[in-house]
Amino acid sequence: MMEMINGLMNTMLSNQVSIPLIEPMLDMLQGIPMMGYMIALVLWKPFFAIVICPGLTVGGVSLLFFPWIERKLCARIQWRVGPHEIVWWLGGVIQILADTLRFLFQEVIVHKDAHKRYFLQFPFLTFIAFLLPLLFIPAGNIVAIKTPYGLQIVLLLLCLFPLFVMGLGWASNSRFAYIGTVREAFVYFAEEVPFIIAALAMIILYKTSDLTLMASEQCIPGIILNPIAALTFFIAAAMATSRMPFEIAESDQELCAGPHVEYSGIAFGLIYVLCYEKGYIISGLMTVLFLGGGAGPAIPYLGDLSGAFWFILKTYFVMTTLFVLRTIYPRYRLDQGLKIGWSPMLIMALIALAVSLVEVAVI
Amino acid sequence: MEEEEKDRNIRNVHSGILSPLRRWGTKWSLWPCHFLTSCCGVELAHAGACGFDMERLGTLNMGISRQTNFIIVEGTITRKMARALRIVWEQMPEPRFVNVIGACGQRGGIFWNSYNVTYPWKIVPVDFFIPGCPITPEGLIRGVRAIQEKIDGKDITTIKFKKVELPSGGELEERMVPTTPKLLAPTPEVKIDVKKSVDWAFGNELKGRLKRELEGLYESITITDTNRIAIRATQEKFMDVAQRLSDIMKMDHVKNVNVIDVPHERKYIVEYMVSSYSVDELMPVITTVFTEIRREAEPEFPSLTSLWESANYSEREMHDFFGVRFEGNEGMKGKFLLAPDTPETPLRKDFKIEEERYVIEEGVPLTPPIDPPQYIPHPSSVSEEEYLKMPAYEDVVEEAEKNDEFVAFIGPHHAGSGHLRWVMRMKGDVIVDVIPDPGYVHRGIEKLAENRLYIQNIPLAERPNITDCINMNLGYVRAIEDALGTEVPERAKYMRTIMAELSRIGAFFYDMGIFPLFMGHSSGFMYSFAIREMVLELIVRMTGSRCTPSFIIPGGIRRDIPDDVLDLTRNFTTAINKRLKKFENIFVNNPVLISRMKDVGVLTREEAIKFGIVGPFLRASGVEYDVRKVAPYEVYDKLDWEATTGDAGDCLGRIFGRLEEIKQSVRIVKQAVDAVREMPRGNVISEEILGDYKEASGDIKGYLYNVYGNLVLPKGEWTSVTESARGTVLYSIISDGESNVPYRVRVITPCWMNLRGIIEASKGGRVADFWTVYASFGYFPPEADR
Structure with missing residues (x-):
């Protein structure tokens, strides 16, 4: 028994997140019985990645504050204030908390035509499934599962997103949800192919698909090495996360949020944050592939967290750009969206592939 | 409205162990579904826009009833809209709040004696009223604040006005009680072709031309004002006159279709105002073609839609108002503007609406009691499925299904429908047909x-x-x-x-x-x-x-x-x-x-x-x-x-x-x-x-x-x-x-x-x-x- 624990301890201790800033505190805590094990567990890189960064904690905090950032920023662009009164001296920063609480305590209506079981299961399933890619995305050198096929697995998991959304729409059994679901399926196909090809171009360029290596080997960021791939990836990300101008499936004024039209209460609350979650993951991936992941001037006090810090900062930057698009563009029609996906973007993706091949051959 | 329904939502947020959290969350997250019911909706838009920015209070307009918890009823609720209001309210998850803005929502406001207006507070339980016609965005935001206060436990239902004692200058004079200022002729003479001598050279020329072209068809041609000519025709020859006007005079559109009820002479006057866009000098001229028909329960009249398609919807409207059947217009089957439970043929003179009273009498209410539509509250005679069902165009749905089409009913509560309903038939992503269902704000x-x-x-x-x-x-x-x-x-x-x-x-x-x-x-x-x-x-x-x-x-x-x-x-x-x-x-x-x-x-x-x-x-x-x-x-x-x-x-x-x-x-x-x-x-x-x-x-x-x-x-x-x-x-x-x-x-x-x-x-x-x-x-x- 003890051997096993000691073995486990050694494994964990050999792979610890080092944060010089809090080391004195940790030393003090070591004196408390059993606390050593706890600290070792928390600071064990895979565990740290899942629970703290880039996983649940940072992800959760992002979901709680990012909508506020978006609403505030959009409000600024639109000549107004945005959420403000709730704690006026902080600019209404906990607005989303209030919304969450409201959704949490609201009635969840299951209408008569819905497929009751799936209708209730899908929002939760979707929420959990959407978290899976976070296991493979490295924040600096902190990653939950390090595998040479990281990018492929993340892409595969990202491909699951639309399936779940279609499930939501199907279980709702409503006319608007039906149209929205069909649109979602169309847009998904149009966006997924250039998206994958653009990612593929980066695999060729970096000659690896291990996300940690991909991030760390970028002495020049991918966006400079292959800007076309970056642009394709960004547009495809906007389509994948249903951002303007590609908010075609959920179009509020046409289909009343399409697949989610029938959801209420906390079920809708979960769906509402889904697009932010999706945005977080795809922005994270974009950061790793094109912006050098956690690369940045090292901050000595933060140690390993320095990389994570830069990663989060860059991810937020991409996410903000992605979300602020909605103040600039109206939405495309379905056929226009599909056309963009299947012709210019596909061509751009292929050019990006060619660029990668040429660069690899030349260098 | 039953008493128990009232304030249920307020009790709701006050119950349970976690009620402080619940109250706090609900208070700062009142999302109104923008259920635009009437003209006050303009001010709602202003309250949401950057001038007033309702989002400051965490109040985010959202188009979907399931995901919102707050209805702002903007003014008049017509009999047709009443059903929609109830449906939207039923669709919303609890706790839900209702704010009524505008004078119409309280006692009908300026439309208090209309035949098509009903009171929102008889249809859904209302938490707060804001008076005004229309209310200002500030007033609306005050209403949102009031709901927040109400969630916090304050007992208010409307804005309280201060009572002010006016200084009176001694004894009040005895004055005569004012009587109704209306002077009504008992048997008025209704004539729409009254001759007026005007200095209008082209008019005389036009009159001469019309006389030549319509030889033997008209009864009289009169210049009634500058740029206005009235042609009287018999019912039999009406179609021919219209045909000639359309073909020879190139009058290509109808500006107005009107029916005038003259009960004491047992007649209806049916008039079409036509004009021309294709002939430049006829552009300002409005030619009125009219005839008199016998006043019956459902008189028939030939529709002119074959000549002037622009008369189509107005003819349907007249069918609703007077019961005149325009033969040849396909919209004569049912009602177009009015709700199924609106009184029949309301614009006939024998349908009387409540008169204004200028003297307050003891025991007589200021405004007439209006019965809510029959389906509210849930009648026991109707099954769950039938209750609150919007009238569906069953023949349209059937036909569409045969042709492998998809039908969507859009509105009147839809983020992109405004206050009317569209029945959209589509094949794939292409619209085959759109059928409008207007009249949700018809206040008569x-x-x-x-x-x-x-x-x-x-x-x-x-x-x-x-x-x-x-x-x-x-x-x-x-x-x-x-x-x-x-x-x-x-x-x-x-x-x-x-x-x-x-x-x-x-x-x-x-x-x-x-x-x-x-x-x-x-x-x-x-x-x-x-x-x-x-x-x-x-x-x-x-x-x-x-x-x-x-x-x-x-x-x-x-x-x-x-x-x-x-x-x-x-x-x-x-x-x-x-x-x-x-x-x-x-x-x-x-x-x-x-x-x-x-x-x-x-x-x-x-x-x-x-x-x-x-x-x-x-x-x-x-x-x-x-x-x-x-x-x-x-x-x-x-x-x-x-x-x-x-x-x-x-x-x-x-x-x-x-x-x-x-x-x-x-x-x-x-x-x-x-x-x-x-x-x-x-x-x-x-x-x-x-x-x-x-x-x-x-x-x-x-x-x-x-x-x-x-x-x-x-x-x-x-x-x-x-x-x-x-x-x-x-x-x-x-x-x-x-x-x-x-x-x-x-x-x-x-x-x-x-x-x-x-x-x-x-x-x-x-x-x-x-x-x-x-x-x-x-x-x-x-x-x-x-």
């Missing part, structure tokens, strides 16, 4: 106007379209002035022009605010409402009201506008440029938007004329018809401006045309203000109409009832056409020459005419294009429904 102002004094009808006339209030007001007043032959003082004419153009600018920015919303572009909405806020500020300073000034009165305007406001208006004409530029950059010149609008929803010149499109949308299709140019009124002929025309006829053309028009409007305002500033101060109300009260010529305050209370129009039909922001608005007042209330008032608003255009332009397009077309027409449902 035509009937109400028959029961009020001429001067009391002014507020009524502008309620259908409070986004373009001045032009609506102006149209009605011009009809009265035409009848009386009043000459308006020069200064007042300029003032009216300034205000009318400001109102046009305001309406344009309203439509340009709704358009981006339908495209999912909230910045465009915010930018254009910011500019509209400036326009409203000017109108407030001029008149004292944001949307419903009732400022233009027969013979002039209520009072002179001070110089500093005129200077401010002059500044506005330059200040708007910068903001307009920003708006154009973010919205109009947006590449995504242009790709959405170009070649979408095309109406060719012929189609536009055929379906009777009016206003800037007609001009966008290439017809050069602007009432301000064709039959100039006020001072439009003295100023330097151009009417805009396009030829594309697509959504982009409609938008660019209106944008160009706004620049012309700014030009007009600039010139008019400069002209007024140089003018010496003088009368703003015609002395002719003031009579003994000449001292009121600068300000009517205190003399309004004395001067206008007993206004009687000469016998005949008085028609005015005015170019409002969205097109030609036509008022037709029929007076019997004895009563001081109109015998019949007919209002044709531009949106009512453009409704057909939306349907035709969107057919064959993509599903998403429907909203582009809809918004490009600037459709404003209260205006269409009247």
